[in-house]
Amino acid sequence: MLIKTALIVGFAMTASGVSEGAQQASAVQISEAWSRPAAAGGNGAGFFTITNAGGKPDILVAVTSLAANKVEMHQTSMANGVMSMQQIQGGIPLPPGSSITFAPGGKHLMVMGLKAALHSGGKLPLTFKLKSGRQLTIQAHVR
Numbered sequence: 832m833l834i835k836t837a838l839i840v841g842f843a844m845t846a847s848g849v850s851e852g853a854q855q856a857s858a859v860q861i862s863e864a865w866s867r868p869a870a871a872g873g874n875g876a877g878f879f880t881i882t883n884a885g886g887k888p889d890i891l892v893a894v895t896s897l898a899a900n901k902v903e904m905h906q907t908s909m910a911n912g913v914m915s916m917q918q919i920q921g922g923i924p925l926p927p928g929s930s931i932t933f934a935p936g937g938k939h940l941m942v943m944g945l946k947a948a949l950h951s952g953g954k955l956p957l958t959f960k961l962k963s964g965r966q967l968t969i970q971a972h973v974r
């Protein structure tokens with residue numbers, strides 16, 4: 832699926848922040864999770880860093896949210912001056928020691944069909960499902 836959009840062109844390139852509920856005890860951790868204000872019924876975006884500090888490979892296979900109908904992992908790309916985004920197929924490989932950042936202009940979560948508006952200062956729950964069977968739920972800060 833290819834969705835052309837101009838929406839993300841204006842995204843800022845900064846991605847600092849602190850996530851709450853980071854799963855520090857596990858090999859795979861989510862940090863710096865954040866989102867943007869968005870209207871109820873609309874789509875939001877999610878950004879974060881996922882790190883595999885363990886010795887075994889894993890794969891981020893899906894992300895879900897209790898606050899939305901559906902979450903997709905997208906890759907933004909530029910072709911012939913047109914910004915587009917494509918759904919990432921096959922998950923995100925997480926080799927041992929790897930750290931992958933979802934940030935504006937690159938990989939991002941498309942949070943589709945928000946059940947309530949996201950306001951600055953609020954939180955967006957995100958659940959990360961790994962190939963290993965583990966699930967991590969964190970709260971992304973809306974800002």
Ligand SMILES: [Cu+2]
Nearest residue numbers: 905916940941
């Ligand atoms: Cu997208």
